Amino acid sequence: MKQNKDLNKLLEQIAKEHLFIETLETQHRDRLDFHDVAVWSIKGALEAAYAAGIEAAKNTSTTSKGKQ
Template identity: 65%
Template sequence: MSQIETILSLIAQKHLGIETLETRRSDSLDFHDTAVWCIKDALEAAFKAGVELGASMPKATASEIAND
């Protein structure tokens, strides 16, 4: 599991009460009734995690950007 997948799974568990983000091919396991304030909390946590992850990554040089 990648770092991003791990972070998303932890956010889903903590804020949404979702055990796993894996598809289990069962409506009762794959669809969830979630309060909007829980979704808002999860989105805020994901945004903050992205900011922290982005801040910790090395910045691209001008030549690296030009090669993309």
């Protein structure tokens, strides 16, 4: 459960920093749920998510090696 909360927190952080979206929660209002976003902002968000995935994989493999 903590992993899911950490992931949601990371995704919200990326959305705020790169896409200028305050929340990823559904607001049930078109003007709050749909956003015009520049392609360079999307690219930045994807790069940040990719880097976070690489970092998570490094941390997981380091942790796994220590348990063997």
